[in-house]
Amino acid sequence: xxxxxxxxxxxxxxxxxxxxxxxxxxxxxxxxxxxxxxxxxxxxxxxxxxxxxxxxxxxxxxxxxxxxxxxxxxxxxxxxxxxxxxxxxxxxxxxxxxxxxxxxxxxxxxxxxxxxxxxxxxxxxxxxxxxxxxxxxxxxxxxxxxxxxxxxxxxxxxxxxxxxxxxxxxxxxxxxxxxxxxxxxxxxxxxxxxxxxxxxxxxxxxxxxxxxxxxxxxxxxxxxxxxxxxxxxxxxxxxxxxxxxxxxxxxxxxxxxxxxxxxxxxxxxxxxxxxxxxxxxxxxxxxxxxxxxxx
Numbered sequence: 020x021x022x023x024x025x026x027x028x029x030x031x032x033x034x035x036x037x038x039x040x041x042x043x044x045x046x047x048x049x050x051x052x053x054x055x056x057x058x059x060x061x062x063x064x065x066x067x068x069x070x071x072x073x074x075x076x077x078x079x080x081x082x083x084x085x086x087x088x089x090x091x092x093x094x095x096x097x098x099x100x101x102x103x104x105x106x107x108x109x110x111x112x113x114x115x116x117x118x119x120x121x122x123x124x125x126x127x128x129x130x131x132x133x134x135x136x137x138x139x140x141x142x143x144x145x146x147x148x149x150x151x152x153x154x155x156x157x158x159x160x161x162x163x164x165x166x167x168x169x170x171x172x173x174x175x176x177x178x179x180x181x182x183x184x185x186x187x188x189x190x191x192x193x194x195x196x197x198x199x200x201x202x203x204x205x206x207x208x209x210x211x212x213x214x215x216x217x218x219x220x221x222x223x224x225x226x227x228x229x230x231x232x233x234x235x236x237x238x239x240x241x242x243x244x245x246x247x248x249x250x251x252x253x254x255x256x257x258x259x260x261x262x263x264x265x266x267x268x269x270x271x272x273x274x275x276x277x278x279x280x281x282x283x284x285x286x287x288x289x290x291x292x293x294x295x296x297x298x299x300x301x302x303x304x305x306x307x308x309x310x311x312x313x314x
Contacts, residue, residue: 068283070103085166089283098280100269103258108288111245111262114176118183118244119237123186126191126236127229131215131221133192134199145196148189156186157249164253178254183247186213187240198232199225220222242292 067075069085072192091097132138133145167178210220226233247266250308255261263284270281 020220036309038146049068053066057303064282064285065130067278068286072279075280089279090287092280093287098276098277101280101284104263104266104284106263106314107263108257108265110176110260111264111288112182112291114251114262115241115244117180118187119178119241120241121180121184122187123193123233123237125188127193127226127233128221129188129192130199131225134196135204135220135225136217145192148192151185151189160249160253166255172252176255176259176260179244179247179251182250182254183240183244187236190239191236194232194236197231198229202228238246238299241295245292264287 066082068085068089069086070082071084071086074082074084093101093104096102129144130149138144165177166175167173167175167181167308172178172181182309204226206224207220210224215223248265250270251262251265252268255265258266267281267284267288270276270278
C-alpha cells in the first residue's frame with residue numbers, strides 16, 4: 020500500500036517544482052518592474068538636476084556635461100526664487116517636528132486613557148476619530164481654511180500643524196491601541212500597588228514599552244507634514260512662513276521655468292525623509308506589525 024502511495028506522489032514533485040519556479044520567476048519579474056517604475060522618476064529628477072538648463076529636454080539618458088552647478092545655486096540661494104530656501108527649509112522642519120510631537124502626544128494619551136485606564140465607552144471616541152478618514156482630506160481644505168481665518172491663524176504655520184495633527188492622530192490612536200494590547204496589564208497593576216499615579220505609569224511604563232510604535236507613527240506623521248502641499252498652499256502665503264513644497268510651486272510661475280534648479284531643490288528636500296526612513300526602518304516594521312501579531 021505504501022509503495023502505491025509513493026508511486027502516486029512521485030509524478031507530482033516535478034510539477035510542484037516547476038510551478039514553484041514559475042511563481043518565483045513571475046514574482047521576481049513583477050518586483051523588478053515595480054522597482055524600475057519607482058526609481059525612474061527619481062533618476063530623472065537627479066538627471067535634470069545635473070543638467071544645464073538648455074539640456075533639460077534633450078532626451079539624453081545621461082547629461083553630456085553633468086554639473087553640480089544647480090546644487091551650488093540652491094545651497095548659496097543664488098536664484099531669486101531660492102532667496103529664502105534655508106529659512107523655508109527650517110519652516111518645513113518646524114511644521115514636521117511639531118506635527119510629529121503633537122500626534123504622538125495626543126495619540127499616546129488617548130490610547131492610554133482608553134486602553135489602560137479603561138475609559139467607559141472609550142471605543143466611541145476611537146471610532147469617531149477613525150470616521151474622519153471617511154471624508155477625503157481635500158474636501159475639508161476650504162472649511163479648514165475658513166476656520167483658521169476665523170481664529171486669526173491665517174498665514175500661520177500653526178494652522179498647517181493643526182490640520183496635519185488632525186489627520187494623523189486617528190491613525191496614531193489605532194496603531195497605539197493595537198500595539199498596547201501586547202503590553203501586559205499586570206505591569207500597570209503592579210505599579211499601582213507600589214503607589215504609582217496614572218501619569219507615572221504613562222511616562223515610566225507605557226511610553227518606554229511603546230517605543231517601536233512611537234517611532235513608526237512619529238515617522239509617519241513627520242512624512243505626512245513634510246510632503247503635504249494642498250493645506251500648506253492654502254494656509255501659507257508669505258515667503259517668510261512658506262514651506263519648501265509651496266516655494267517650489269513658485270517655479271511654475273515663470274515663463275521659462277528653471278527645471279534644473281527646481282529638481283536640485285527637490286532632491287535636497289527629499290534627503291531628510293529618506294535618511295530617516297532607512298535609519299528607523301527596523302523600528303517602523305516592529306511598531307506596525309507587533310500589535311497585529313499579539314493583539
